[in-house]
Amino acid sequence: MVPEGRHxxxxxxxxATGVLSAPALRAQILIDCSTVDIAAAQRVQAAVRARAAQLxxxxxxxxxxxxxxxxxxxxxxxxxxxxxxxxxxxxDVLSVVAATVVPCGGPTMGLTAKLCNNxxxxxxxxxxxEALDIGIKAGMDPTLLARVFATSTAQSTINDIWNPVPGVCxxxxxxxxxxxxxxxxxxxxxxxxxxxxxxxxGARPPLADSGLRVYCAxxxxxxxxxxxxxxxxxxxxxxxxxxxxxxxxxDRGRIPANAPAVARVDDFRRTSH
Numbered sequence: 001m002v003p004e005g006r007h008x009x010x011x012x013x014x015x016a017t018g019v020l021s022a023p024a025l026r027a028q029i030l031i032d033c034s035t036v037d038i039a040a041a042q043r044v045q046a047a048v049r050a051r052a053a054q055l056x057x058x059x060x061x062x063x064x065x066x067x068x069x070x071x072x073x074x075x076x077x078x079x080x081x082x083x084x085x086x087x088x089x090x091x092d093v094l095s096v097v098a099a100t101v102v103p104c105g106g107p108t109m110g111l112t113a114k115l116c117n118n119x120x121x122x123x124x125x126x127x128x129x130e131a132l133d134i135g136i137k138a139g140m141d142p143t144l145l146a147r148v149f150a151t152s153t154a155q156s157t158i159n160d161i162w163n164p165v166p167g168v169c170x171x172x173x174x175x176x177x178x179x180x181x182x183x184x185x186x187x188x189x190x191x192x193x194x195x196x197x198x199x200x201x202g203a204r205p206p207l208a209d210s211g212l213r214v215y216c217a218x219x220x221x222x223x224x225x226x227x228x229x230x231x232x233x234x235x236x237x238x239x240x241x242x243x244x245x246x247x248x249x250x251d252r253g254r255i256p257a258n259a260p261a262v263a264r265v266d267d268f269r270r271t272s273h
Contacts, residue, residue, distance in 0.1 A: 001033040001062075003186065005040025008032060012044045012057075020051045027054035029086060031093070033076075035061040035115070035186075037193050038200075041108050056086060059107065060094065061114035063121075065182050067161065067171070074098040077117070079110035112197065119194035122187050122229070123211050124156050129164040129233035136165070136242045143168050164230035166240050173228035181228030188215040 002008055012019045012030075019030065030048065032041075041059055048057040059079035068074045076098040080087055087103060094101050104113045131154065135145040142165045149159045162181070163169040173181035192215075195208045218224040218235040227234075239245060 002036075003034070004189070005036035008034050008036050008044055009040055013047055020047060025052050025055055027052070028056075029089070030055070030057040031060050031090070032057065033060050033062055035111065035118070035190055035193075038108050038111055038115075038197060041111055045107050057107075058086075058090060059110040060090075061110055062098065063114065063117055064098075065162070066180050069097070072097060072099065075100040075102065077110040077113040078103050079105065079107050081106055115190060115194040115197050118187065118190040119198075119205075119208075119211075121158065122191045122215060123207055125158045125162070125164060125230050126211060126214060126232050126236075128154070128156065128158050129230065129236060129238060132163075132165050132168075133233065133236060133238040136239045136246070139246065141246060141248060142242060158230070162228075162230055164233035165238065165242070167243060172230070174230050174233065178224075178227035178231040178234070181230065183226060184215065184224050184229040184231055185219040185226070187229035188212075188219040191215050 002011060010018065015021055019025075032044075045057055048055050060076050062068075062074045062076050064074035074097055076094045078090060078094070078101055080090060080103045082103050084090075084103070091101050102113070104110045128149070131149075132142045132145060136142050146159055146163055146165070146168050149155055158164070161169060161172065162174075163172050164174050166174045166177075169175060173179055191212055195205075195212050198205055198208060214232060214235065215229070218229075218232050221235055224231040224235050234240060243249070
């Protein structure tokens with residue numbers, strides 16, 4: 001798994017060190033989990049087919065982030081048809097790191113699914129950050145607002161597990177100064193690739209320009225760069241010191257946003273200064 005299309009091309013096509021320069025290639029199955037531009041993937045796919053008729057390359061980008069990787073619960077978006085003879089073997093191999101393997105169609109359809117997913121995920125993260133910041137500035141505890149979202153139509157994995165507000169989900173990167181997770185530069189890259197794909201296929205998503213502008217700027221902001229992509233909460237001016245401003249103290253951490261709606265009130269303690 002490498003960051004960009006040029007890296008994938010080097011891994012496979014470099015005449016000295018590339019995979020396709022190996023003399024013993026015949027009927028091997030190659031799996032690439034990188035998230036890169038479709039054009040680069042197609043060039044590598046073509047080179048693989050030209051190298052050996054029985055050689056197979058499958059695009060298999062993943063979703064689930066660092067938490068999913070550690071837990072072995074990643075989702076693999078596999079560029080493979082349901083009737084592909086290799087599918088059972090691919091499932092077995094990928095199940096080592098993934099809980100879910102979704103065949104998305106033929107070559108590069110896994111990448112298409114991943115770019116569409118991250119376009120949607122990026123917008124959800126930004127919208128969640130904006131909505132929670134509105135609530136905080138209106139005087140509402142974001143932990144309570146996140147619990148409303150978790151049991152209402154604003155529910156999402158971003159809200160429930162990767163919440164962008166520090167202190168809402170104790171295990172989320174936001175609660176560790178946005179350390180770890182999925183770097184904002186990578187979200188910018190994936191979002192840009194999704195927008196480029198939209199242009200290529202004639203789609204005109206109205207939110208594309210706004211989302212791309214935010215992730216581009218956040219990835220270049222020293223306060224945000226190299227931090228988890230949910231750091232967009234910081235970029236838009238979110239109140240990270242909301243506990244102090246709202247007079248909230250805790251000695252056990254915040255309730256995770258995906259806690260049951262009927263969670264006992266003594267699961268957390270709120271006291272005023």
